[in-house]
Amino acid sequence: MGLSKTEIFTEEQNRMAGFAKALAHPARIAIIEHLFKINACICGDLVNEIGLAQPTISQHLKELKKIGIIQGTVEGTSVCYCINPEKWKEVESLFNTFLKRDFEIADQCC
Amino acid sequence: MGLSKTEIFTEEQNRMAGFAKALAHPARIAIIEHLFKINACICGDLVNEIGLAQPTISQHLKELKKIGIIQGTVEGTSVCYCINPEKWKEVESLFNTFLKRDFEIADQCC
DNA sequence: TCTTTGTATTGCAATATTACAATAAATAAA
DNA sequence: TTTATTTATTGTAATATTGCAATACAAAGA
Incomplete structure (x- = not known):
């Protein structure tokens, strides 16, 4: 299939x-x-920084943008990217809740 | 491709x-x-709990086991699964370091 | 031994992901 | 207007993921 059954899981x-x-x-x-x-930079900087082709970086940026983690602002011919602080805090909080667990009882398995 | 260039990134x-x-x-x-x-349970319990077929659950368990997050112990015909506390703490710590960021300067983009 | 029970594996189909060349699009500079 | 410059999009190839039916496998019970 390659497609997950999202409908059987919680939001x-x-x-x-x-x-x-x-x-x-x-x-x-x-x-x-x-x-x-570096707080913010344009797509080309990321292409130089990371060793992947420009379309590949652009694709990864699109995905991060889609989920809201980063935002892009057009500045002439280039696009300036940065983290979306609100979304990042949301992600941080969600992961924190998920990751922080109590191991008092869980230490022995079966 | 469908395969990431791991060699150009850090460990x-x-x-x-x-x-x-x-x-x-x-x-x-x-x-x-x-x-x-519930601390620990067998594969079949997870099949009932989640609404996916047994082979699918088994596959997901295999992936979690591969990366070390869970561990399985054979108990007769069934296999008892539980979280690996050490590995979980490692994951928690790694994510915490990655997620915890300072937004003093980063608040404005471009 | 034969059967049952529980899990893993195999094989397959559908879809998704990763990477990049080629190209389009959009603005700036000459 | 023509020519860079920069980024996004399209198309394509290779591989990965998801899900399940069928089946194998292994231990327990009859």
């Missing part, structure tokens, strides 16, 4: 999986890290 | 992406949540 579960998917590629991790490091 | 970036990929499906999110809720 929360699908949202978590969706954000995780956006982070599930090293190029997108690298893009995010670079944007945090 | 950390690939690790982050790898863990994110493991969480990038609602069924695997559901499996993890259920394991945390």
Whole structure:
């Protein structure tokens, strides 16, 4: 199939999986890290920074933009990208809730 | 292609992406949540809990096991699954470092 | 031993992802 | 207007993912 049965899961579960998917590629991790490091930059800078072709970077940027993690502003011929702080806080909070667990009982398996 | 150029990224970036990929499906999110809720259970319980076929659940379990997030113990005919606490703490710590960012300067884009 | 029970594996179909060459599109500069 | 410059889009090839039916496998019970 190659397509997940989203309808049998909760909204929360699908949202978590969706954000995780956006982070599930090293190029997108690298893009995010670079944007945090230098605050904002244009597409071409990311092409130089990361070693992938321009259309590939553009594609990864599109995906990050689609889920709202980054935003792009047209500046003449170039497009300036940066992190969307509100969305990032949302992602952070969602992951924090998911990741923070209690292991008092869970330490032994079966 | 369908295959990422892992060699041009750092070990950390690939690790982050790898863990994110493991969480990038609602069924695997559901499996993890259920394991945390009831501590440990057999494959069949997860098949009933989540609405997917047994081979599909088995496949998702295999992927979570491969990356080390869960562990399985054979108990007669059934296999008991639970979270691997050490690995989970590692994932939690890795994501925390990645997600926790400073927005003092980053608030305005371009 | 034969049957049942529970899980893993195999094989397959449908779809998604990754990467890039070629090209389009849009603005700036000459 | 013509020519860069920069980014997005399109098309395509290779591979990966998702899901399940069929089946294999392994241990327990009759």
